[in-house]
Amino acid sequence: MRLPCEVSVVSRLLPSAGLRGPGRAARALLSLGRPPGRGGVWLLVSTARQRPGTQYQLKENVEHLFTKFVEEGKATIRLKEPAVDVCLSKANSSRLKTFLSALKLANSGAHEETLPLSPLVPPKASEVEKPKTRMSIMSKKEYPLTQSFPYSLEHLQASYCKLARVDMRMLCLKNLRKLDLSHNCITKLPATIGDLVCLQELNLHNNRLEAFSVALCGSTLRKSLQALDLSQNRIKALPAQFCQLQELTHLRLDDNELVRLPFKIGHLRQLRVLSAARNQLPFLPDDFAKLSLENLDLFGNPFEPPRPLxxxxxxxxxxxxxxxxxxxxxxxxxxxxxxxxxxxxxxxxxxxxxxxxxxxxxxxxxxxxxxxxxxxVAHTVVLVDNMGSxxxxxxxxxxxxxxxxxxxxxxxxxxx
Known part of the structure; x- marks a missing residue:
């Protein structure tokens, strides 16, 4: 039985000796098992620096379990000998509860034979390494064709890879917060991008997009997406539903073929940075006056002369x-x-x-x-044309x- 989490082992004798504790918690793997040549159930704490780990006997050796914050993935195992506290954090709460239940049985010595235990051996290096959260791929040669992306990724960049479509393997990364697919050849976005419930930043700069899907506007991106870069594509218009992306703060639309901005753009109450330079905009929508921006760039659009009469x-x-x-x-x-x-x-x-x-x-x-x-509507405005307007x-x-x-x-x- 194994539990991945972060662990800090604190000796209760340190304060009396005038010494400080070990500092920050480290990524570790806790294992319950029977060591070869020894009786009873033991606890093995293994880290990336010390994979063989440290073993602690459990039978009648657990002084107390602190489980007040077990729902948050935290607990502390206080051992009698040696006098240490094994502090656990960032564990899966359900797996932590199961692990602690087994640990209680091992401490009491009752029904040991019913525990699903295996021989206690050091874990593999991949089992104790810190989960990978960032990955940058900057060429087609580097792009993984046979290996899966690590499920723990929060930031993924795949640029200059000549991708013609969004890789469906990326859409399984439920922890993804930032996805950068700039400088590729993507022509269409799948609606399933909206299933990335944590996605905050989406960069599609310099692709071949001709539209932004209505389905994406009504997906979970409405509550998560904060920054969107669609610059240097072939988009002629954004759907009216685009303004359902209520959390957008940064929007880049430069170097497209836009002939109009979204009709209800004023509904983007959180928008602070808008850049739509070098498009084909003849005028701005009426709702534009409701925006409250920090930076605005509309340079290089063929605006028509106003005709109020x-x-x-x-x-x-x-x-x-x-x-x-x-x-x-x-x-x-x-x-x-x-x-x-x-x-x-x-x-x-x-x-x-x-x-x-x-x-x-x-x-x-x-x-x-x-x-x-x-x-x-904006604190800082880039000049609309070369005449200083x-x-x-x-x-x-x-x-x-x-x-x-x-x-x-x-x-x-x-x-x-």
């Missing part, structure tokens, strides 16, 4: 019953979902626009582009002729 009128008078009903649902915050409304109506409601008066509009509106000072055109919507007329009056007064 040339409206695109999509208004129909009188409003249709569908438009009136939809506006009422949004304005009065009436709950809706696929269980009460058809899916296409729910999608339309999710894409509702907000007039400057605060009321909603769906398919009936007046649209113009106005000048936005980017310093109103920090302004860009942004869409504005109006739910009625009255609202547009009021805006027009204010705009003309500002010109005068």
């Amino acid at each position: 040339v409206p695109d009128i999509q208004l129909k008078i009188p409003l249709s019953l569908l438009e009136c009903s939809a506006r009422a649902i949004v304005n009065f915050r009436i709950p809706y979902g696929h269980h009460v409304l058809p899916a296409h109506l729910c999608d339309d409601l999710d894409m509702s626009k907000t007039c400057q008066c605060g009321r909603a509009c769906l398919s009936c509106f007046i649209q113009v582009t106005v000048t936005m000072n980017l310093h109103s 920090t302004e860009a055109p942004a869409l504005r919507y109006f739910c009625s002729l009255t609202c547009y007329s009021q805006f027009l009056d204010r705009h003309l007064q500002g010109i005068r």
